[in-house]
Amino acid sequence: xETKETSIKRHQRQSIHYFENALKFIExxxxxxxxxxxxxxxxxxxxALAASRGIKLKSHRDMRDxxxxxxxxxxxxxxxxxxxxxxxxxxxxxxxxxxxxxxxIAAKDVKLILDRLLSLIPQEN
Numbered sequence: 001x002e003t004k005e006t007s008i009k010r011h012q013r014q015s016i017h018y019f020e021n022a023l024k025f026i027e028x029x030x031x032x033x034x035x036x037x038x039x040x041x042x043x044x045x046x047x048a049l050a051a052s053r054g055i056k057l058k059s060h061r062d063m064r065d066x067x068x069x070x071x072x073x074x075x076x077x078x079x080x081x082x083x084x085x086x087x088x089x090x091x092x093x094x095x096x097x098x099x100x101x102x103x104x105i106a107a108k109d110v111k112l113i114l115d116r117l118l119s120l121i122p123q124e125n
């Protein structure tokens with residue numbers, strides 16, 4: 001059984017790893033794969049924060065509900081807005097409707113929220 005600390009670190013690492021992969025696919029001109037990695041990065045950051053609070057997110061709905069809760073707690077609607085943008089990126093992987101430019105802009109927004117979410121995780125002493 002995975003400990004809370006191990007789960008937090010695993011989700012944090014995965015969030016960063018997915019974001020780095022998104023940048024590689026942006027560089028390669030693959031908007032669809034970059035989109036999916038940005039979505040994955042967002043979900044892993046949410047899972048890391050949730051794990052730090054003893055919450056386990058299992059579904060897209062859990063993640064959306066938790067993103068809304070975090071936005072309310074922080075009085076920061078940008079968390080919800082960027083989560084929604086990331087969710088549309090996830091759809092782009094299958095529907096292929098966004099331009100690479102759109103994905104590049106979204107990556108900047110996602111990075112801001114990732115940094116914010118990951119900064120809310122208490123650091124070990």
